[in-house]
Amino acid sequence: MxxxxxxxxxxxxxxxxxxxxxxxxxxxxxxxxxxxxxxxxxxxxxxxxxxxxxxxxxxxxxxxxxxxxxxxxxxxxxxxxxxxxxxxxxKKDFGEHKDIPRAKKSSYIPVVLSKREIDAVLKHLSYPYDLAVKLLYGCGLRLFECVTLRVKNFNFDAEILTVHGKGGKDRSVPIPQTIMPALTAQFEAIKRLHDEDLAAGYSGVFLDDQLEKKYPRAAKEFIHQWFFPQQSLTVVEETKEHRRYHLHERHVQEALWEAVRRAKLTKRVTSHTFRHSFATHLLQANYDIRTIQELLGHSDVRTTMIYTHCVPSRTLKEMKSPLDF
CATH class of the missing domain: 1.10.150.130 (Tyrosine recombinase, N-terminal domain)
Structure with missing residues (x-):
């Protein structure tokens, strides 16, 4: 520090x-x-x-x-x-502080894109940013969740993506079928890059917390490689090691800003807009609010309820007897 x-x-x-x-x-x-x-x-x-x-x-x-x-x-x-x-x-008393003036909460309603607007943005994005944004929208990811995905997060057999979210909480979301060929191609590119890095004698990828101390070889294992690797290796100043970092959030944001500008949208769009759109479009398709809560990784359903203000939605289905299914 x-x-x-x-x-x-x-x-x-x-x-x-x-x-x-x-x-x-x-x-x-x-x-x-x-x-x-x-x-x-x-x-x-x-x-x-x-x-x-x-x-x-x-x-x-x-x-x-x-x-x-x-x-x-x-x-x-x-x-x-x-x-x-x-x-x-x-180790001091913090106090109750119930009488502290509180900042006023804004009546925030998320910005949501239509499918047409999303397609317009994607048209102006190049690799790998187009695939990243498709995952933001298709899986409802936060930007940091997207860029920090690793090979081990993908289970193609079960068609499930495991997301390591806020607060260290994991959740599972379905992998969109429409981008499966692009995901497969990305895996092949990662394999080639991994082979090149190993041949060059790199020290592995950056790992979370104390994982490398427990498993010294983990940084070079394929399952721990970044799904969106940074283009060049990073030199660690203290050890002079060459390590692979993931695609930086700022690079995705800059590419997205330019794509939105070229698409000439009338809405203010950020990476989080695609997560908002994911939730809202599921509501429009009459998915249950609890299901959407789980897919977004919200600990409190009240956080998810904000999306009910975005669309005139109906409940998933009127209650039926199983005999009538």
Whole structure:
């Protein structure tokens, strides 16, 4: 982690990062919590960590809502980051904070594309971005879930894709039949690249958490290779090893932005729009809301219910006796 002008806070942030790593939280969570820790440090002007109290939390969270006018989700993320900091690193009382001003929740309705609009965007995407977007829409993936897919996630015999989602939760979704030839071709390309990497003496792909310590050869095994590998190898500065990383999220976003511009759509489109479209189109096809919840990996059905505002949908089917099927 980057250092500041306060050694005491540097130690706190290092301990925070170590605790998050030990709990196997995602790198995104680590970065977000560390960033909020640094912002909290800046707000308090390097106040010694030993002198922190619940009052400091209240002052900062109130500042975010009243002065910075952040969104409700941003304020909640800051709240959770500081809660983790106080409970697990500082070992201090966090307080109740029921009277803190809360950022106003927006009445957000997701942007949804029609099938025609999706086809128009795909027409302007080249390999491998077209296949990535087809998976975003066809399987309802988040962008990070898509680019971090590995060979082992695909079960072609069962036609099932296992997705490693937010919070380390896995879910299974059907593999779209229409892109099966493209997926098969991608697998052949990965095999060739893997053979080339092995011949060049690479050190393997980057692995999650402590997997490589437990299985030293895993990084070179085919099942752990990225489904969307980065074009070039990455040199690890500390060890000088050559490793393969996955396709970067930013590259997909940039390719998508250009495709949307060329398609001349009138809607604001991001990678997440295709996940919204996946859920909404299933609703339009009268799939049950609980089924859609499972496919999206939502822990709370209320999160999934937002898609009911996008279309005038019906229930899956009127109740029937099995005798009438």
């Amino acid at each position: 980057e250092k500041s002008d306060s050694p005491e806070w540097d130690k706190i942030i290092d301990n925070l990062a170590a605790e998050i790593t030990t709990r196997h939280y995602s790198r995104k969570t680590l970065k977000a919590y560390a960033d909020w820790g640094r912002k909290f440090q800046g707000f308090l002007h390097n106040k010694p960590p030993d002198e922190l109290s619940a009052t400091d939390v209240k002052a900062y969270i109130t500042h975010l809502a009243v002065k910075c006018k952040v969104s409700a989700s941003t304020q909640n993320q800051a709240f959770n980051a500081l809660l983790f900091l106080y409970r697990h690193i500082l």
